[in-house]
Amino acid sequence: MSARAAIVVTGTEVLSGRVRDRNGPWLADRLRELGVDLAYVTIVGDRPDDMETALRFMAEQGIDLVLTSGGLGPTADDLTAEVVARFQARPMVLDEALAGRIEEIVRPLLTRWPNLDPEAIRVGTRKQATVPEGAIVLEPVGTAPGLVVPPGVMASLSTHGPTVVVLPGPPRELQPMWGAAVRTDALREAIADATSYEQRTMRLFGIPESEIAQTLREAEGQGIELGKLEVTTCLKRGEIEVVTRYELDTAGVYEAFARVVAERHEDTLFSTDGSTVDEQVARMLLKRQWAIAVAESCTGGELAARLTGPAGASQYVAGGVVVYANEAKVALAGVDPRLIEEHGAVSEQVARALAEGVRARMGTDVGVGVTGVAGPGGGTEAKPVGLVWLSVAGPEGAVIVRSVNLPGSRADVRDRATTVALHLIRRLLLGEADS
Amino acid sequence: MSARAAIVVTGTEVLSGRVRDRNGPWLADRLRELGVDLAYVTIVGDRPDDMETALRFMAEQGIDLVLTSGGLGPTADDLTAEVVARFQARPMVLDEALAGRIEEIVRPLLTRWPNLDPEAIRVGTRKQATVPEGAIVLEPVGTAPGLVVPPGVMASLSTHGPTVVVLPGPPRELQPMWGAAVRTDALREAIADATSYEQRTMRLFGIPESEIAQTLREAEGQGIELGKLEVTTCLKRGEIEVVTRYELDTAGVYEAFARVVAERHEDTLFSTDGSTVDEQVARMLLKRQWAIAVAESCTGGELAARLTGPAGASQYVAGGVVVYANEAKVALAGVDPRLIEEHGAVSEQVARALAEGVRARMGTDVGVGVTGVAGPGGGTEAKPVGLVWLSVAGPEGAVIVRSVNLPGSRADVRDRATTVALHLIRRLLLGEADS
Numbered sequence: 001m002s003a004r005a006a007i008v009v010t011g012t013e014v015l016s017g018r019v020r021d022r023n024g025p026w027l028a029d030r031l032r033e034l035g036v037d038l039a040y041v042t043i044v045g046d047r048p049d050d051m052e053t054a055l056r057f058m059a060e061q062g063i064d065l066v067l068t069s070g071g072l073g074p075t076a077d078d079l080t081a082e083v084v085a086r087f088q089a090r091p092m093v094l095d096e097a098l099a100g101r102i103e104e105i106v107r108p109l110l111t112r113w114p115n116l117d118p119e120a121i122r123v124g125t126r127k128q129a130t131v132p133e134g135a136i137v138l139e140p141v142g143t144a145p146g147l148v149v150p151p152g153v154m155a156s157l158s159t160h161g162p163t164v165v166v167l168p169g170p171p172r173e174l175q176p177m178w179g180a181a182v183r184t185d186a187l188r189e190a191i192a193d194a195t196s197y198e199q200r201t202m203r204l205f206g207i208p209e210s211e212i213a214q215t216l217r218e219a220e221g222q223g224i225e226l227g228k229l230e231v232t233t234c235l236k237r238g239e240i241e242v243v244t245r246y247e248l249d250t251a252g253v254y255e256a257f258a259r260v261v262a263e264r265h266e267d268t269l270f271s272t273d274g275s276t277v278d279e280q281v282a283r284m285l286l287k288r289q290w291a292i293a294v295a296e297s298c299t300g301g302e303l304a305a306r307l308t309g310p311a312g313a314s315q316y317v318a319g320g321v322v323v324y325a326n327e328a329k330v331a332l333a334g335v336d337p338r339l340i341e342e343h344g345a346v347s348e349q350v351a352r353a354l355a356e357g358v359r360a361r362m363g364t365d366v367g368v369g370v371t372g373v374a375g376p377g378g379g380t381e382a383k384p385v386g387l388v389w390l391s392v393a394g395p396e397g398a399v400i401v402r403s404v405n406l407p408g409s410r411a412d413v414r415d416r417a418t419t420v421a422l423h424l425i426r427r428l429l430l431g432e433a434d435s
Numbered sequence: 436m437s438a439r440a441a442i443v444v445t446g447t448e449v450l451s452g453r454v455r456d457r458n459g460p461w462l463a464d465r466l467r468e469l470g471v472d473l474a475y476v477t478i479v480g481d482r483p484d485d486m487e488t489a490l491r492f493m494a495e496q497g498i499d500l501v502l503t504s505g506g507l508g509p510t511a512d513d514l515t516a517e518v519v520a521r522f523q524a525r526p527m528v529l530d531e532a533l534a535g536r537i538e539e540i541v542r543p544l545l546t547r548w549p550n551l552d553p554e555a556i557r558v559g560t561r562k563q564a565t566v567p568e569g570a571i572v573l574e575p576v577g578t579a580p581g582l583v584v585p586p587g588v589m590a591s592l593s594t595h596g597p598t599v600v601v602l603p604g605p606p607r608e609l610q611p612m613w614g615a616a617v618r619t620d621a622l623r624e625a626i627a628d629a630t631s632y633e634q635r636t637m638r639l640f641g642i643p644e645s646e647i648a649q650t651l652r653e654a655e656g657q658g659i660e661l662g663k664l665e666v667t668t669c670l671k672r673g674e675i676e677v678v679t680r681y682e683l684d685t686a687g688v689y690e691a692f693a694r695v696v697a698e699r700h701e702d703t704l705f706s707t708d709g710s711t712v713d714e715q716v717a718r719m720l721l722k723r724q725w726a727i728a729v730a731e732s733c734t735g736g737e738l739a740a741r742l743t744g745p746a747g748a749s750q751y752v753a754g755g756v757v758v759y760a761n762e763a764k765v766a767l768a769g770v771d772p773r774l775i776e777e778h779g780a781v782s783e784q785v786a787r788a789l790a791e792g793v794r795a796r797m798g799t800d801v802g803v804g805v806t807g808v809a810g811p812g813g814g815t816e817a818k819p820v821g822l823v824w825l826s827v828a829g830p831e832g833a834v835i836v837r838s839v840n841l842p843g844s845r846a847d848v849r850d851r852a853t854t855v856a857l858h859l860i861r862r863l864l865l866g867e868a869d870s
Binding site for chain 2: 011012013015016017018019020021024025026028029032038039040041042043044045046050053054057061073074075076077106116117119120121123124170172208209210211212213214216217230231232233234235236241243291293294299300301302303304305306307308309311312313314317318319320321322323324325327328331332361362363375376377378407408409410411412414
């Protein structure tokens with residue numbers, strides 16, 4: 001039996017959905033690297049009883065390691081350290097030296113915001129430096145220290161409870177602190193039973209999820225022992241992701257399964273190494289030393305934002321134009337106004353003109369044009385909400401043009417159209433242009 | 436005691452963080468509308484035992500209503516209906532009529548993807564139509580039906596367990612199905628004890644969270660009974676959000692608290708009605724019938740994407756240029772190349788030139804320029820990673836220019852810079868230009 005972990009995310013703002021939890025996913029990856037099995041992620045509000053009940057539940061399930069995020073701020077509604085102390089049956093004590101170190105950290109704030117009340121700062125600092133007795137302190141990255149709290153003596157359990165790692169809520173504080181947490185003996189002991197897993201990801205674009213279900217059945221029919229693998233499939237931004245986790249000695253079973261997928265889905269399998277279409281496009285543009293520029297209408301800047309997301313994007317993204325108004329399509333991407341008049345802004349002709357126009361104007365190797373009806377209004381019978389025309393133009397007249405009818409909300413249509421655009425760019429870079 | 440609910444999100448892809456849960460937050464809002472108290476959101480993988488344990492935990496906490504999302508697909512790893520049936524002690528039965536209706540829905544897929552295997556479809560369809568006995572079926576929006584499963588007889592509990600509403604994972608299937616779920620008697624009975632809450636949101640920009648903590652202490656010092664309110668504060672994309680929930684008869688306490696916040700934070704409180712800066716900017720642009728255009732470098736399209744996100748954005752967004760390369764700054768936004776040479780691309784002068792240039796080129800009322808070092812590379816001592824210059828230019832020479840030093844990763848810097856830009860646009864629209 002492998003070591004098992006759970007994550008408790010605290011904060012009414014997360015529970016109520018006002019803030020998205022970015023720590024659960026990140027910590028899940030870190031646990032996987034350690035070979036620890038993640039069983040639950042539970043989100044609770046800033047209510048001490050609910051949090052303590054969640055911790056008790058984890059203890060009763062025999063969880064070895066609990067990671068908490070959030071609830072370490074200077075405000076009175078941040079109660080994680082106190083709740084964990086009670087759960088581990090440890091008193092809270094003020095760590096004077098730690099209070100001094102936090103004070104040093106917050107001092108610059110006083111110059112940045114000269115109207116701050118020093119008393120407010122002092123109260124907050126001492127609150128953050130009050131920790132469960134016997135806890136290992138993880139030095140603050142922001143102002144909040146993290147904690148590794150070894151199990152206390154718990155009357156209700158025959159065995160000892162889990163080790164609890166208490167981490168701050170902001171990802172840029174939590175993430176740099178993780179390394180220190182992993183180096184503590186208390187955490188190492190809690191996960192002594194970890195096993196090593198391998199995880200592999202395949203990605204497909206352009207088929208429904210039921211096809212993958214059938215492929216899994218076929219693989220089993222061929223005698224491949226899928227029971228030895230943990231295969232999960234999911235539809236994500238229009239792509240199918242097949243993630244398989246397995247113990248190292250069943251690598252052969254995975255290889256056989258991967259071969260079946262590759263055979264059955266030759267046309268649509270675009271990644272066998274887990275790389276995303278964004279990464280593939282970035283890699284190919286860099287390798288060819290090609291520059292790209294985009295002219296987008298309905299996606300409103302999302303395609304440019306996605307292309308410029310990775311570090312180093314300035315090496316291959318020259319820029320782009322967001323041409324919402326028809327005048328902008330003419331002025332910024334050089335679209336012939338007669339094309340818009342004749343065929344409408346959402347048309348094959350305008351998509352082509354956008355791709356070719358931005359390519360010529362910005363002197364890049366690749367140009368991309370996207371024009372569609374994102375909705376919720378603006379749809380007609382001939383051009384309904386979700387209709388998007390896309391074009392990618394490359395050197396020597398290479399061009400790809402496609403239209404798609406995308407389902408969902410305005411945000412869905414914009415997001416999906418961006419994904420389709422990236423797949424068309426990928427195809428052009430692979431030399432699969434229409435002409 | 437109010438009715439209490441919990442949400443169980445299923446799916447290894449969500450637990451492992453590969454897919455973001457969008458249903459928990461959405462359902463949290465719906466529960467709030469119903470006056471139901473949400474206690475827990477728990478994410479479990481596609482492992483039946485873990486899911487059943489989570490359901491049992493909720494039952495033991497006296498939860499009245501459990502909402503599940505996900506695990507209703509045609510693939511064998513989708514097991515929610517089966518697990519809920521076991522939990523509610525109800526056998527699984529094939530609903531032939533439902534199978535027929537699902538078949539009607541999937542038939543068009545066969546024409547869209549002519550290579551699909553009809554047998555794969557049939558197996559998946561029958562799996563999706565096998566439901567717990569006595570469950571109320573919610574008609575499919577995609578191919579998966581939802582379920583309202585009344586409590587079964589549970590030996591381990593003295594009282595009856597919760598009603599479980601089983602919903603599909605894709606938000607665009609789950610959301611339209613919710614209305615039908617709410618109309619069932621089973622759900623209505625489960626939440627018969629709901630109380631009415633009011634929720635109000637204030638937003639502030641430009642102060643640290645500890646200042647709000649101090650304001651809460653001052654309000655208490657003035658005799659305002661904050662214990663009667665549920666106040667949560669959080670830092671979100673550089674803004675502070677203060678959300679307060681209270682029962683209707685304590686509205687007076689909230690009003691007194693809100694007055695203290697307004698007095699102490701006159702300069703930084705920008706929203707007392709929960710509106711976001713995005714909404715305020717959209718509203719003011721519409722009201723003035725002003726058009727806006729942006730020229731952005733380090734934010735790479737994110738500002739344009741955020742401005743064009745709301746429905747109807749085409750009424751006030753003319754477009755934008757993403758000017759990553761210096762040549763693009765010159766060619767698309769008309770920046771004088773000598774400015775770049777003399778002051779560098781990240782400078783007050785270039786930010787001004789971008790704002791004024793895009794405003795002139797696109798003939799809009801407002802122009803915005805953003806140029807900065809998003810990182811992780813490219814920083815220098817004089818211009819470190821996180822330095823961003825922003826400018827907003829309006830009619831009659833009105834202009835705002837600011838520089839900020841933003842902390843965090845490349846993604847953080849891009850995101851925060853976009854938020855700062857929106858606040859500067861808001862200030863210009865309020866007539867608070869520097870000149």
